[in-house]
Amino acid sequence: MKTNSGIERILAGGGFVVTSECGPPRGADAEVIRRKGELLRGVVDGVNVTDNQTSVVRMSSLSACVILKGMGLEPILQMVCRDRNRIALQSDILGAAALGINNVLCLSGDHQKFGDHPQGKNVYDMDSVQLIQVVCRMRDEGRFLGGEEVKGRPVMFVGAAENPFADPFEIRALRLGKKVKAGCEFIQTQCIYNIERFSRWMEMVCERGLHERCAVLAGVTPFKSAGMANYMKKNVPGMDVPEEMIARMKGVPKERQAEEGIRICVETIQRVREIPGVRGIHVMAIEWEEKVAEIVKAAGLLPRPETRVGGH
Amino acid sequence: MIVGNRKDFGEILEKLGPARRVLVLGCNECVTVCGAGGEREVGVLASELRLCWKKEGETFDVKEHTLERQCDYEYIDQIRGFVNDYDVILSMACGAGVQYVAETYKTKLVLPAVNTTFLGVTIEQGVWSERCQGCGACILDMTAGVCPIARCAKSLLNGPCGGSSGGKCEIDNELDCAWQLIVDRLKEAGRMDRYEEILPVKDWRTGRDGGPRRRVREDMRL
Numbered sequence A: 001m002k003t004n005s006g007i008e009r010i011l012a013g014g015g016f017v018v019t020s021e022c023g024p025p026r027g028a029d030a031e032v033i034r035r036k037g038e039l040l041r042g043v044v045d046g047v048n049v050t051d052n053q054t055s056v057v058r059m060s061s062l063s064a065c066v067i068l069k070g071m072g073l074e075p076i077l078q079m080v081c082r083d084r085n086r087i088a089l090q091s092d093i094l095g096a097a098a099l100g101i102n103n104v105l106c107l108s109g110d111h112q113k114f115g116d117h118p119q120g121k122n123v124y125d126m127d128s129v130q131l132i133q134v135v136c137r138m139r140d141e142g143r144f145l146g147g148e149e150v151k152g153r154p155v156m157f158v159g160a161a162e163n164p165f166a167d168p169f170e171i172r173a174l175r176l177g178k179k180v181k182a183g184c185e186f187i188q189t190q191c192i193y194n195i196e197r198f199s200r201w202m203e204m205v206c207e208r209g210l211h212e213r214c215a216v217l218a219g220v221t222p223f224k225s226a227g228m229a230n231y232m233k234k235n236v237p238g239m240d241v242p243e244e245m246i247a248r249m250k251g252v253p254k255e256r257q258a259e260e261g262i263r264i265c266v267e268t269i270q271r272v273r274e275i276p277g278v279r280g281i282h283v284m285a286i287e288w289e290e291k292v293a294e295i296v297k298a299a300g301l302l303p304r305p306e307t308r309v310g311g312h
Numbered sequence B: 001m002i003v004g005n006r007k008d009f010g011e012i013l014e015k016l017g018p019a020r021r022v023l024v025l026g027c028n029e030c031v032t033v034c035g036a037g038g039e040r041e042v043g044v045l046a047s048e049l050r051l052c053w054k055k056e057g058e059t060f061d062v063k064e065h066t067l068e069r070q071c072d073y074e075y076i077d078q079i080r081g082f083v084n085d086y087d088v089i090l091s092m093a094c095g096a097g098v099q100y101v102a103e104t105y106k107t108k109l110v111l112p113a114v115n116t117t118f119l120g121v122t123i124e125q126g127v128w129s130e131r132c133q134g135c136g137a138c139i140l141d142m143t144a145g146v147c148p149i150a151r152c153a154k155s156l157l158n159g160p161c162g163g164s165s166g167g168k169c170e171i172d173n174e175l176d177c178a179w180q181l182i183v184d185r186l187k188e189a190g191r192m193d194r195y196e197e198i199l200p201v202k203d204w205r206t207g208r209d210g211g212p213r214r215r216v217r218e219d220m221r222l
Helices: A006-012 A030-040 A061-070 A086-098 A128-141 A169-182 A195-207 A226-235 A243-250 A254-273 A289-298 B009-016 B039-055 B073-079 B095-104 B178-188 B192-196
Strands: A017-022 A046-049 A075-080 A103-107 A157-162 A186-191 A215-220 A278-283 B002-006 B021-027 B061-067 B088-091 B109-112 B114-124 B127-132 B172-176
Touching: A006 A017, A017 A030, A017 A215, A017 A289, A030 A061, A030 A289, A046 A061, A061 A075, A061 A086, A075 A086, A086 A128, A103 A128, A128 A157, A128 A169, A157 A169, A169 A195, A169 B192, A186 A278, A195 A215, A195 A254, A215 A254, A226 A243, A226 A254, A243 A254, A254 A278, A254 A289, A278 A289, B009 B039, B009 B088, B009 B109, B021 B039, B039 B061, B061 B073, B073 B095, B088 B095, B095 B109, B095 B114, B172 B178, B178 B192
Parallel strands: A017 A046, A017 A278, A046 A075, A075 A103, A103 A157, A157 A186, A186 A215, A215 A278, B021 B061, B021 B088, B088 B109
Antiparallel strands: B002 B114, B114 B127
């Protein structure tokens, strides 16, 4: 064990991890975070807190992480390279560690074109692979990127994301390989709808032995409606929604589509759990946190193991 | 070359304000090739101004002149003889040219008629595409001759983001994903091992982040 992360603890014990996410509000109301956190308590082992996702201004990820931490949950700080240069990224890593945040997820970030401030200037001083390296170096070698000594190392469990459904497909496992080489210890994937393609990607990951050095958590997102499935297929870049999924959603009456979406999600979890190398599930119920408990329960993943030292 | 677009006529007119004695100054270099500010575009803009003001019954004097370059003093100096006959120099050069003309004629009002956009190439007649951001430390040897700094929307140095789809960039489906191009070329060359090397965080000091740049070649100075 390198860190105090509850996720690392479960993985180290050979357990199967369940994480979910919490999108901070577009305002300063801490209650929104507390409400979402309450829905996830006892249901998941870690909660990603998104960092201005889709480039829309929201409460900062670190602040929302601290609120969740205060409730006894295990937050995973998402950090994107879009908005901060190397000085700000390293500074926020120190701040997060000082506030007791044990997990960080290193991401490039969505382009600001998709957000509410498309006129903005992006930073991209470094990319996600380099950010992983920087955080690991601060933690393991006690050195900043610039070479100076870190006095009080940020002890965090380091993760990243990978999209097995983006192109070019043949380098998607190699790309994970670069993240693992950089020090990445867990990975959460983009939402899986095309299980066949995910399996092929996992085979490539396992062939390279990457699954032994980095825990792969398979990402799932329930459809709320056939419209959402269609929207994701057509409008979300790098999303692979097979035609039969859309047909299945369309095949049930509107009032029962949400139920069907959850059923598909649960079946997906059950299928990907069986794929060699998968060490956990990441449930991204976008603005639908109240359904996470139902999904995790139906997938047979409750109760969650106790991870906190001393219990809670 | 430097690629630019001519500004809209309305914007140019607004910037000119009450000025009616205007020297429209073109440049024979990059902006000629990309059809933004060469002799031909000088003629078009001057005609538009004359037509507009004639229709409004105004008195005006619009002169057309195109220099070999607006980024070298020796050419800019060629207009010294008649520059004072005009209230405004409307420069159709890139931003470098506009500034150098303004530096040369300190008391003259110099206005830009072109938006300077990027360092790029001609793809076909009428189509140009960005290739370089002048970072000052070229890595094209590492990236199969395709620059991810200029051509990836996020300037990623270690591979495509999760939005690369069918060879196109997530921000624009007309735009090639730079990393798809890099991977295709590395594969063709049998150099995929290159892809697996982690490119380190870039030292941006040689780029604009290190402050405005200046280059001195002692061996060339007179």
